[in-house]
Amino acid sequence: MEHSPLWLLTNSASGSNTDSAVDEVAASLAAAGHAPGRVIRFPDEDLPTGEELDAAGVATLAIFTGDGTINAAGSALEGWGGALLVLPGGTQNLLAKSLHGDVPVEAITGALSSARKIRRRAIRTSQGAGLIEVLAGPGAMWADVREGVRDLDLATIAESFGNAFRETRDGPGVRLTDPVAGKAEGYRAVRIGCSGDQLEADGYDFADFGEFAAQGFAMLVKRDFRQGPHDELGTFDAVTLVSEAPIALMIDGERREGGREERITCDTFALDFISTAPAGA
Known part of the structure; x- marks a missing residue:
């Protein structure tokens, strides 16, 4: 090649x-x-x-x-x-x-x-495509803390940490409505990725917010939250997320602001990527 x-x-x-x-x-x-x-x-x-x-x-x-x-x-x-x-x-x-x-x-x-060229699936939202993952809900506010950490801006870190904590604690949750899945009251954060040709969704809820304030920085700011407690909501062709407020989104680690209803789909991203991993790895 x-x-x-x-x-x-x-x-x-x-x-x-x-x-x-x-x-x-x-x-x-x-x-x-x-x-x-x-x-x-x-x-x-x-x-x-x-x-x-x-x-x-x-x-x-x-x-x-x-x-x-x-x-x-x-x-x-x-x-x-x-x-x-x-x-x-x-x-x-x-x-x-x-x-x-x-x-x-x-x-x-x-x-x-x-190496070989491959095509990847992407998670489509109203605010752009995710090549890896989309996090939706109040928990996505932790991406704002990441920005302060990246810039070593202590004032921004302090303000965004407080906002992220309050939104995660008090902000309206996100529910899956089409199809219906998970808790009726929704989740603090829903992580969506592609699994084969379908979307894979996990719901995150945080009952102990004091503990989450300590862990949220490590988990969501560093984007290593997959190992945390969560509900496996299933795989879907597409999902609709709804909330009582605009849905905070973290798309491949970057913050976006969605609407009160977000239709999420998965399709092929029209661009070649070079892969050096063995086929099927």
Whole structure:
């Protein structure tokens, strides 16, 4: 598979995107025979468009950022004829892990000669597509705390932590109504991902809010909440979420604001991703 010409997209706000780290990634790509023809440093530079990439003859856009920037770049490029090479450059790197396994950049670039192109399913909401997951409900407010942590802004952390705690404690829950599933009163957070061709939904409720205030920072801010207590609500072709207030959304780790009713679907995302993991892994 030919991956060149290749451009590299980075994000200075992602934790691992130091100048030296970017240089190492570029060197690793060059050692694999795919030296970046250009390095785009977002947000100082705009995300590339499909037209811009086509005009330059780019075959592959390598992305060394967190999941949120990958989502933004991928969403802007849906329908483009090239391919995305997702490299682990953020905190959780969930998309990179799903495409390559939990391996470092060097292992990915070293396996490019045997890589394959795949299409992925996406979770569709009124506020955009999730390539990994969507969290809906008051619990999604914890993504605002993440922003403060990312910027090391203590005032923002304190304010957003208080808001997230209050909303999770007092905000109206989210219910699944079409089809009906789970608790009639709803949940503090509903996590939705794709499982094969269907949506997979889990409901999270937090009875002990003092404990949740301590755990919420670690679980939701770090997006490692899957291991927490939850109800497995099932798999669905599509789901409708309803609430008495606009539904807070966290799409691939980034905050969005939905409506009081959100219809969530799952379909194929019209963009090729490069995977170095064995087929079926």
